[in-house]
Amino acid sequence: MRTPLLELRGVSKELPSGGRTLRILDAIDLSIAAGEFAAILGPSGSGKSTLLGLMAGLDRPTRGEVLLEGEAIHRMTEDELALLRRRKVGFVFQSYQLLSNLTARENVLLPLELTGQAGAGARATELLAAVGLGERGHHYPSQLSGGEQQRVALARAFGTRPPLLLADEPTGNLDSATGASILDALVRLRSESGTTLVLVTHDPAVAALADRRVHLRDGRIERDETAS
Amino acid sequence: MNGGLFFRQLVRESRGSRGRLAFFAACLGTGVAAVVAVAGLSGALEESVRSQARPLLGADLAVESFQPFPAAAESAVAALPGTRTRSEELVTVLYEPGAAAAVEGAPPRSLLVELKAVEAPYPLAGELRLEPDRPLADLLPPDGLVAHPDVLRRLGVAVGGDVSLGGAPFRVTGTIASEADRLAGSFRLGPRVFVSRAGLARTSLAGFGSRVTRRILVNLPEGTDVPAARRRVSALREQLDGVPGVRVESWLDGQPELRQAIRRTSRFLGLVALASLLVGGVGVAQTVRAWIASRLDALAILRCLGVTSRETVLLYGVQTAGLGLVGSLLGAVAGIGLVAAVGHTYSDLLPPGGLDPWQPAALLRGLGLGVGVSVLFGLPALLAVRRVPPVRVFRHDAEPLPASRGLRLAAAALLLAGVGLTAWVQSGLPRVAVSFTLGLAASALLLFLAAHALLRLVARVPRERLPFALKSGLSALSRPGAGTVGSILALGLGTLVVLQIALVQRDFSRQLTADLPRNAPTAFLLDVQPDQWPGVAALLSANGATRTLSVPVVTARLTAVDGTPTAELAKRRAGDSRRERWALTREQRLTYMTELPEDNRVVAGALWSDPSAAEVSLEEEFAGRIGAKVGTWLDFDVQGVPLRLKVTSLRSVDWRTFGINFFLVVEPGVLEKAPQLRLAAARLPSAHEGRIQDLLAREFPNVVLIRTREVLERVAAIATRLGKAVRVLGAFSVLAGLVILAGSISAASARRAREAALLKVLGVTRGGVATALAVEYALVGLVAGLVGTLGATLLAGSVLTAAFEVSFRPSPLLLAATPLAVALLAAAAGLAVSLRALQVRPLEVLRGE
Numbered sequence A: 001m002r003t004p005l006l007e008l009r010g011v012s013k014e015l016p017s018g019g020r021t022l023r024i025l026d027a028i029d030l031s032i033a034a035g036e037f038a039a040i041l042g043p044s045g046s047g048k049s050t051l052l053g054l055m056a057g058l059d060r061p062t063r064g065e066v067l068l069e070g071e072a073i074h075r076m077t078e079d080e081l082a083l084l085r086r087r088k089v090g091f092v093f094q095s096y097q098l099l100s101n102l103t104a105r106e107n108v109l110l111p112l113e114l115t116g117q118a119g120a121g122a123r124a125t126e127l128l129a130a131v132g133l134g135e136r137g138h139h140y141p142s143q144l145s146g147g148e149q150q151r152v153a154l155a156r157a158f159g160t161r162p163p164l165l166l167a168d169e170p171t172g173n174l175d176s177a178t179g180a181s182i183l184d185a186l187v188r189l190r191s192e193s194g195t196t197l198v199l200v201t202h203d204p205a206v207a208a209l210a211d212r213r214v215h216l217r218d219g220r221i222e223r224d225e226t227a228s
Numbered sequence B: 001m002n003g004g005l006f007f008r009q010l011v012r013e014s015r016g017s018r019g020r021l022a023f024f025a026a027c028l029g030t031g032v033a034a035v036v037a038v039a040g041l042s043g044a045l046e047e048s049v050r051s052q053a054r055p056l057l058g059a060d061l062a063v064e065s066f067q068p069f070p071a072a073a074e075s076a077v078a079a080l081p082g083t084r085t086r087s088e089e090l091v092t093v094l095y096e097p098g099a100a101a102a103v104e105g106a107p108p109r110s111l112l113v114e115l116k117a118v119e120a121p122y123p124l125a126g127e128l129r130l131e132p133d134r135p136l137a138d139l140l141p142p143d144g145l146v147a148h149p150d151v152l153r154r155l156g157v158a159v160g161g162d163v164s165l166g167g168a169p170f171r172v173t174g175t176i177a178s179e180a181d182r183l184a185g186s187f188r189l190g191p192r193v194f195v196s197r198a199g200l201a202r203t204s205l206a207g208f209g210s211r212v213t214r215r216i217l218v219n220l221p222e223g224t225d226v227p228a229a230r231r232r233v234s235a236l237r238e239q240l241d242g243v244p245g246v247r248v249e250s251w252l253d254g255q256p257e258l259r260q261a262i263r264r265t266s267r268f269l270g271l272v273a274l275a276s277l278l279v280g281g282v283g284v285a286q287t288v289r290a291w292i293a294s295r296l297d298a299l300a301i302l303r304c305l306g307v308t309s310r311e312t313v314l315l316y317g318v319q320t321a322g323l324g325l326v327g328s329l330l331g332a333v334a335g336i337g338l339v340a341a342v343g344h345t346y347s348d349l350l351p352p353g354g355l356d357p358w359q360p361a362a363l364l365r366g367l368g369l370g371v372g373v374s375v376l377f378g379l380p381a382l383l384a385v386r387r388v389p390p391v392r393v394f395r396h397d398a399e400p401l402p403a404s405r406g407l408r409l410a411a412a413a414l415l416l417a418g419v420g421l422t423a424w425v426q427s428g429l430p431r432v433a434v435s436f437t438l439g440l441a442a443s444a445l446l447l448f449l450a451a452h453a454l455l456r457l458v459a460r461v462p463r464e465r466l467p468f469a470l471k472s473g474l475s476a477l478s479r480p481g482a483g484t485v486g487s488i489l490a491l492g493l494g495t496l497v498v499l500q501i502a503l504v505q506r507d508f509s510r511q512l513t514a515d516l517p518r519n520a521p522t523a524f525l526l527d528v529q530p531d532q533w534p535g536v537a538a539l540l541s542a543n544g545a546t547r548t549l550s551v552p553v554v555t556a557r558l559t560a561v562d563g564t565p566t567a568e569l570a571k572r573r574a575g576d577s578r579r580e581r582w583a584l585t586r587e588q589r590l591t592y593m594t595e596l597p598e599d600n601r602v603v604a605g606a607l608w609s610d611p612s613a614a615e616v617s618l619e620e621e622f623a624g625r626i627g628a629k630v631g632t633w634l635d636f637d638v639q640g641v642p643l644r645l646k647v648t649s650l651r652s653v654d655w656r657t658f659g660i661n662f663f664l665v666v667e668p669g670v671l672e673k674a675p676q677l678r679l680a681a682a683r684l685p686s687a688h689e690g691r692i693q694d695l696l697a698r699e700f701p702n703v704v705l706i707r708t709r710e711v712l713e714r715v716a717a718i719a720t721r722l723g724k725a726v727r728v729l730g731a732f733s734v735l736a737g738l739v740i741l742a743g744s745i746s747a748a749s750a751r752r753a754r755e756a757a758l759l760k761v762l763g764v765t766r767g768g769v770a771t772a773l774a775v776e777y778a779l780v781g782l783v784a785g786l787v788g789t790l791g792a793t794l795l796a797g798s799v800l801t802a803a804f805e806v807s808f809r810p811s812p813l814l815l816a817a818t819p820l821a822v823a824l825l826a827a828a829a830g831l832a833v834s835l836r837a838l839q840v841r842p843l844e845v846l847r848g849e
Ligand SMILES: Nc1ncnc2c1ncn2[C@@H]1O[C@H](COP(=O)(O)OP(=O)(O)O)[C@@H](O)[C@H]1O
Pocket: A015, A022, A024, A042, A043, A044, A045, A046, A047, A048, A049, A050, A051, B394, B395, B398
């Protein structure tokens, strides 16, 4: 068995709500191997986004441990987490989350610049071409369609070749044809770079592409199926 | 993040917010412009006064006395190296010889002049140009006289003609083309006339009772540097300290009284400018808050991409400081422009050199305060940047975590300290700075409490039955993230500062322009011999003079206070200002009367209340200067006769009546036998002034008539202009403040545009949305206005009036109208921003997010 890239041990997330506590995630144990493509499924409100946030250190678990490449990220300070994400984690969101005051190209460039990689410009050009937006680099997000914005987000996420890529319903806001082409691009880029991918979706067709399907319900893992 | 990326990211971050950032710069620029203009103006004025000082004095230093110089003074001056010369100056009347009785309408036959008797070399400093263009000494044989062309014109005499001065005939040998030692616009009693000292000796003018200012002018040897000159001057002062009636002036002091006056006014205006700056600061705070609120999503994405919170804080902090610098630079340029404009507009009131708008110290002050204010006022909002939760990428409404209590307190303390420092720099008075800051802090606390009280109240109101607009307006106030407390704080403090300027400048300018009393005398008569008075009085009343009044004047010297010789007291008070020591040693003028004039008020003791002693009543400030209280014994030397008087009352005098007033008033029955003259005042009909002067000149040639009508009118004109200037600057600050406040309300309410659109999607009419917004903002404005008005009244009443001796009479109407006006302003500004959102189709707003 391969060493786990990401490991969650007994992770719970609770939020105070009024006088009571709201349990969003309840004792999640989950291990993602390097190079694996895992889909997380579940109805809306089941805690998928919250789980993804914990994996990236965007949020802290109330209890439990989160280990990324063996590092206990639940113990890191905010700034250590930021530096960790910079090097190791890429993101794709349902609502694209491009920086609206940056052009498409600048959006792709930013993570590369942050890590101080040489040849950032060439890499950005290459990525934009790979998602079919070679000519649109100078456009601002507001000048792009939803599908195009999500392509830029893909290019941005893969730019620094992060070991872990997290995608939260990347096709949720798109029509099915556009969604399919985005998914295509995502799968292609992943197989080229060998990135570990955790993808949240409630579309079984999307989940079918994954090596593994983790079903979430009411903050618990209901089922964990590995494709044969 | 390396430097290059940091800078690139700075520029990128500003995209899309440039309008808002321009508003930021404008807020700050307005305040900085005011600061630079006021500081630059006073700096330029002082500089100009100082540069005029040497030509004005006519030498490096002057030793001055109203009496012939005592031997001690003579020998001290004789020991100084360098060139010296002497002059005598007095105000007197010049006559056309053999003047016949005055005829109405004919040119006057006599003229009040400022006479200066000089000897070669003259002048020692500054330029004196004559017509014909020859040295003064050549034109001044003992019977020669050089006069300002006005004299000749007004007397109808030409060069070569004859005039009479103090009973002796003189021939006019030339005219003055320009004289450096007369400041344009300075206080003058008449045109200048020069004679030689030998010429003055031929007249009867320097005798007993005349007010001759004697000067020995000294130029230190060529090449004496400023520190050496300073040492010489202070050494000489020390030597002459005990010598009564002698004082030393040097150009190094450069008209201390004038500079003092400039400083006092500039301090007041400095506080007005401070207020502008603080309102600008409020604008900055609100803009930064709104700016960052609009950037929260982007900040969350950045955090997600691995930008550390330190880097984001730095990014926005540097951006804020940079904007502060840009705004301050723009403001500084505007400030320089203002100084230049003032110099241009008021050139007739200013010294001939004009003003130099380039004042580096003022610029530095403006830039420093501007950047400081932008960072300090931006700080509370910047704290939010640090705590933007990255999970916001999943949940849009995840608000920044509140900063820790300690951090918030530290930011508040820093802000307060900054305000205090700024107030200190601007007012130059630590006392004012401390009370100003504390007052502001107390008001902020009050606003904070009031805001919370409002929220609690709103939560209690049963809303179910209310009409929709009211219900939704009220609930908008209290929902999380509404920023109601912040808005009330900002708006309230802004109101406070703006209203305070409005209140104080009103009283300050009213005081400046206060109508000169209608019955102020228009002429004074000096040197009337007691036996001449009935004749003079008859002459005056025959020519229509009214409110004629005369008092006896006895000159004397104060020799001891409670037994301590004044010379010794003066030495002991070496640390005090020269003016204070001068009060002890100069020649004193005493009068006696039974009842005090109307403009006097006894403030301590009781008038003529001690039957066992010869009593004197002192003007209170003078008493302070010589260190006397009720019960103090004063010893005088009345022209050789010792006299001991007991202080039994202190008086306050309203000098603004321009009436005859004395520091020292003696009980009747003490001084009647002493050698004395009379001083008289009267209102003369302006048509007869010339004739009265001519008649006096013929019948009582020793009497000097000083006409003050012109001076009074001049003073009134200058005061009116100054008052206008203060009002204009104040109004500018108030107006700028209102604009900034309206703008900052808009800035804070920009995100309401989205909600307005949403409400429309849900089927609320435009009117309904607008009313809901109006209710919300009007409530915020009302609370802020009420507390702000209260704070402004208290602060203006205590701090500023105490510092500037302005009587504080706030207009009840203004106080009542302010909270309502602020509520209206807030509602209008809030609606103005939502206007676009109300007009366009909702989808556009929602998409444009
Ligand atoms: N900060 C929060 N405050 C209150 N409730 C929250 C917060 N974050 C998540 N939740 C709740 O937790 C549940 C799971 O949310 P989320 O992880 O976004 O679900 P999913 O992505 O599966 O739709 C939801 O019911 C949501 O309302």
